[in-house]
Structure formats: structure tokens, C-alpha cells
Amino acid sequence: MQFLLVFVVILLTIYILCLIGLMGGFARLRQRLRHLPLNSEAALPLVSVVVAARNEAHNLPRLLSCLAAQDYPREKYEVIIVDDRSTDATNEILASAAHRYDFLKVLHVNDILPGFAPKKRALDLGIRTARGEIILLTDADCSPPPTWTKEMARAYRDKTNIVLGYSPYRFDVPLPRLVEGMLALDYFSTAAVAAASTGWQHPLPATGTNLSYRRESFLAHGGFEKIKHWISGDDDLFVHNAAAEGWGRFAYALTREAFVPAAGPTSFRQFFHQRTRYASKGKGYAPWVTFLLVAVYLLNVLIAGSTFAVLAGYVELFVPLVSVWGIKSAVELLFLFQVASVFGERKLLWFFLPTALLHSIYVSVFGLLGLIGTFKWKGDAYEKRTVESTSEVLTQPPPRSFV
Numbered sequence: 001m002q003f004l005l006v007f008v009v010i011l012l013t014i015y016i017l018c019l020i021g022l023m024g025g026f027a028r029l030r031q032r033l034r035h036l037p038l039n040s041e042a043a044l045p046l047v048s049v050v051v052a053a054r055n056e057a058h059n060l061p062r063l064l065s066c067l068a069a070q071d072y073p074r075e076k077y078e079v080i081i082v083d084d085r086s087t088d089a090t091n092e093i094l095a096s097a098a099h100r101y102d103f104l105k106v107l108h109v110n111d112i113l114p115g116f117a118p119k120k121r122a123l124d125l126g127i128r129t130a131r132g133e134i135i136l137l138t139d140a141d142c143s144p145p146p147t148w149t150k151e152m153a154r155a156y157r158d159k160t161n162i163v164l165g166y167s168p169y170r171f172d173v174p175l176p177r178l179v180e181g182m183l184a185l186d187y188f189s190t191a192a193v194a195a196a197s198t199g200w201q202h203p204l205p206a207t208g209t210n211l212s213y214r215r216e217s218f219l220a221h222g223g224f225e226k227i228k229h230w231i232s233g234d235d236d237l238f239v240h241n242a243a244a245e246g247w248g249r250f251a252y253a254l255t256r257e258a259f260v261p262a263a264g265p266t267s268f269r270q271f272f273h274q275r276t277r278y279a280s281k282g283k284g285y286a287p288w289v290t291f292l293l294v295a296v297y298l299l300n301v302l303i304a305g306s307t308f309a310v311l312a313g314y315v316e317l318f319v320p321l322v323s324v325w326g327i328k329s330a331v332e333l334l335f336l337f338q339v340a341s342v343f344g345e346r347k348l349l350w351f352f353l354p355t356a357l358l359h360s361i362y363v364s365v366f367g368l369l370g371l372i373g374t375f376k377w378k379g380d381a382y383e384k385r386t387v388e389s390t391s392e393v394l395t396q397p398p399p400r401s402f403v
Contacts, residue, residue: 011299025199048132049079052122056140057089072149082107082122120224137211147257161248165210166191169264181351192339198252202243208235210260229386233281279370297367303360329356
């Protein structure tokens, strides 16, 4: 018992030091951005928005409308949407849109390439076809505001090579207010860690719903080559690899005009597969990141286990449990308040207590499922975390060919 308590204290100390480091990183990020001038309108670069779309007929009309409304010089703007083996009306919608919008280019992927995860392959095709100096990524279920392209492009200053951005949840299918708030806070917390770690020039998480980098750097460093076999990770594994190889400086677009709302989960099944996929990339991280993640995971497992032990009658664990959980939650809240104040998301902190009460169980379950569970994504079922052959992507239903 004494040894276990000491072990928990060590894990808690590591976690608190990480959070303090993140708070320092966020302060550093804000300080640096405060002293950097924005690029002028005349200096705006040619931008290519690249989107990989698979069975997105229900989302594409809204996305296309948002991309058509971008406040950006048309001679410096193009959109490339890659239809990745869609079996719904995606192709027809894109074909019609291509006739209406002169800035839109539509590409098609009709098969699966062994050893190349489908989404990364689609993005790679779009990026290599693009003319833009800056690649701007989002997903088909997102709704970028008219200011998005310009704000992200203006963030390229002082030799910046990669810019990350925030994507708050948008709930198209109403859920109970408490559920929406807890989901939105969980998603925001990931963005908070991304922004804070960017301050130390090594982003930890990242999201492909709002991400940008220089096309020249992407091509010069081999693009997705080193991570192309990972099913997921076109965002966080990508920026980890870029940081390790010294691609250049990272920035984070803190202005609200650069935030891109993304569709939140509409059902528990979707949430389950999404979070399992998010957790499936752990083995692809650098050793020091893996060490920190394991330490945080073990801390949450011990808190979750102690919670069930107390409920089972081991009341002597109650005081240590409440003490550890209380300290952990207090430092988490302090960090989230720091970032939420800048992002304009302080309202989400009203959902902190119920989220914190379930957080350790949530991390314990999905951390394990990320290693051993199967998940579905865009109509494909995956039993492994990487894809080395076409047989490891179980497509349902079979893909339709386009001429």
C-alpha cells in the first residue's frame, strides 16, 4: 500500500509538472505572437485548400458554401477536393460544384494503395496537385468562417512553416446540453494542449480540421512517407515528425476568426469509434512523448481503479483518492482557464466538474481500446493501427469506380 501511494505521488508530480510546462508554453506563445507583425494584404500568398472526402454528400454543400465565401483574393486561392472511393452522391455533388466554382478542382481516388493509409494518400494527391505556396487543410464536415483563409495565411511570419488552428465542436444533431458541454470541453482541452505545446515548438496533438503548412516543406521532407502506413495521424503524427526533423517554426492561430467549427459526434457509436481512433496512434509517438502518455495513463488508471475500490467498500482509499483527484483537477482547471480566456471558451468550464469526475475512467477505457480495439472510419473497418496491405482495410460496401 505504501509503495502504491509513493508511485501515485510520483505519477501525479510528473503530470503536474507537465501542466505547469504547458502553462509556460502558452504564455510563451502569446508573448511571441504579440511582438510579430501580421503579413500585409499585398503579401498574402497563393493558398490551396485541400480536403479529402469519402461519402460526404450530406456535408459537402455546406463546406462548398463556406469555401466559396472566403474573403481572400480569388487569384491567390484554389480549393482541391479529393473524392476518396465514395459510394454516395459525393461525386455528383462535386462535379456540379466544379462547373459553378472556378476555384475548385476535383480529383478522384478509386482504389487502395498497399502500405498507404487511404486519407493520407488522398491528401498527398491533393497536395502534390496544388499550386499554392501554403496548404490549408480542413475536413468535409467543417464550416470555416469567411475570415479563415486570410487569418491562417497571415500567421505565416518569422520563418513559420506550420500553423495549427482550433476547431470548436458544432452540434448539428442536438444532444442533451450536459453531454454537448462535456464533449466540447474534452475537444477544447486537446486544442489547449496543442496551442500550449506549440509555444515550446513541439505541438503534441493537432487536428486535420484546421492545419496548414508550406507545400515546399512538405515535398522537400517526403510528406507523409514516414507515417503513411498509420491509419490515422495525418495531423498529430505529421507535426511530430516535422518537429523531429526540424522543418521550421510552428505557430498557432489564436484569433477567433481562424477557428473552424467541426461536426461533433451525433451518437455514442460514432463517439466510440472516433475516440478509439484518436487513441490508436500511441505507438507512433517519439519515446519521450510515449513515456509521458504512459505516466498520465497509469495515473488515470489508478484513480479509476481506486474509485471502484472505494465503491466496493475499501473506504480507507477515500481520502487518498479525493486528495489526488482534487490536486490533479485543480491544476487542470487552472491550465484550461488560462487558454479558455484567450479562446473565448470560458463558458465550457461550467462543465468541468462532471467531466473531471469521469475523466480518469474515460482515459483508462479509450487508452486501452486504442491499443486493442477495432474502429470504423468513413465506411472502412480497421483491425490494425497500420495498413501494410489492401486486405487490412475492410471496406463496407465495396468501392465504386468512377471514370
